[in-house]
Structures are given as structure tokens and as C-alpha cells.
Amino acid sequence: MAETKNKNIIAMVRKILFYVVVAFLSVFILFEIFLPGQTVKVFGFKPYHVMTQSMEPVLNANDFIIVGNPDVDELEEGDIITFYADIDYNGEEEIVTHYIYSIEEDSPGDYTIRTNRHYSDDQNIVPDTWELSEEDVLGVYAFRIPFLGYVTEFLKSPFGIAAIVVNAGVITAIVILVKREKKEKPTEEEEKE
Numbered sequence: 001m002a003e004t005k006n007k008n009i010i011a012m013v014r015k016i017l018f019y020v021v022v023a024f025l026s027v028f029i030l031f032e033i034f035l036p037g038q039t040v041k042v043f044g045f046k047p048y049h050v051m052t053q054s055m056e057p058v059l060n061a062n063d064f065i066i067v068g069n070p071d072v073d074e075l076e077e078g079d080i081i082t083f084y085a086d087i088d089y090n091g092e093e094e095i096v097t098h099y100i101y102s103i104e105e106d107s108p109g110d111y112t113i114r115t116n117r118h119y120s121d122d123q124n125i126v127p128d129t130w131e132l133s134e135e136d137v138l139g140v141y142a143f144r145i146p147f148l149g150y151v152t153e154f155l156k157s158p159f160g161i162a163a164i165v166v167n168a169g170v171i172t173a174i175v176i177l178v179k180r181e182k183k184e185k186p187t188e189e190e191e192k193e
């Protein structure tokens with residue numbers, strides 16, 4: 001009897017954890033879709049896919065990086081940040097991840113940030129041409145997951161989306177069939193009667 005009670009409690013805890021994780025992921029995905037600029041502020045982190053080789057060997061193309069909520073007052077030269085910049089000077093801002101080259105406080109709480117692709121004590125490094133404000137900074141680099149970008153690119157592709165839909169359909173069909181089979185099978189108690 002106590003064993004059955006423990007199993008029921010464990011099953012209930014698992015179910016609650018499952019629903020909490022699903023709710024968290026659902027809210028996170030909704031933020032990513034409808035309010036992508038607010039995700040890092042609300043959740044404290046945000047993932048990005050490294051698209052180019054500009055930060056190698058520290059960050060490689062197709063790495064997946066996680067950035068934390070930025071506090072410009074705590075940033076230092078050499079920190080890696082993710083930010084908006086018009087790199088092609090075509091009026092469209094792209095998301096870039098580079099080192100901080102310099103931070104200047106123009107007035108209390110008003111900063112100008114310069115970045116570059118390489119961090120070194122060498123004074124001959126030329127900074128990127130754009131100047132950033134605090135509003136341009138999306139996050140501060142926390143850690144990376146190598147090669148996970150390949151997976152995200154696949155999942156965004158038409159073939160990847162089709163694979164997800166087909167697999168979800170197959171899994172749903174299997175679950176339905178298994179549940180139907182369990183309902184149709186008489187239990188041992190029913191067979192004894």
C-alpha cells in the first residue's frame with residue numbers, strides 16, 4: 001500500500017514537472033516569436049547561432065552561444081557581446097557578436113562602445129567602424145555549445161520542418177495505438193471473473 005502511494009506521488013511530481021517545463025518552453029518560444037528583443041531581459045538568457053567565422057578560434061561558425069542579460073556598467077574591454085549593427089551600411093541592422101574594444105562614458109549612464117573581431121593587448125588592432133549605444137547591446141556572452149548551430153539550421157529548413165511534422169505524427173499515432181491496445185486488453189482481474 002505504501003509502495004503504491006509512493007509511486008503515485010512520484011508519478012504526480014513527474015507530471016507536474018513535465019507541465020512546468022512545457023509551460024516554460026511555450027512562454028519562451030512565444031517571447032522569441034513576438035518579443036525577441038525582450039527575451040534576455042525576461043528570462044536572463046537568450047540563444048544565438050554563430051553564422052560566420054569572424055570570431056574564430058573562440059567562437060566558430062555554427063556554434064550555438066548563450067548570452068546573458070547585459071549590464072553596461074559592468075562590461076569591460078575584452079568582453080564578448082552580442083549587439084545590433086548596420087554592418088553593410090544599408091540601413092538594416094544585423095546581429096553581431098564581437099569583443100569590446102573600448103567603452104567610453106560620454107555622460108553619466110550614457111556609453112559609446114566600440115568593438116572588434118580580435119582581442120589582444122596589441123595596440124595595432126583596428127576597431128570595427130560602428131559605434132554602439134547601450135540600447136544596441138543584446139547580451140553578454142556566457143558560454144557556447146559547439147556545432148549545435150547545424151541542428152538549428154536543419155530545423156529551420158523546409159526539410160527539417162517536414163521531418164518534425166512527420167515524426168510528431170508518427171509518435172502521436174504510436175501513442176494512440178498503444179493506449180487503445182491497453183484499453184482493449186482485459187486486466188488479470190477481469191480475466192479471473
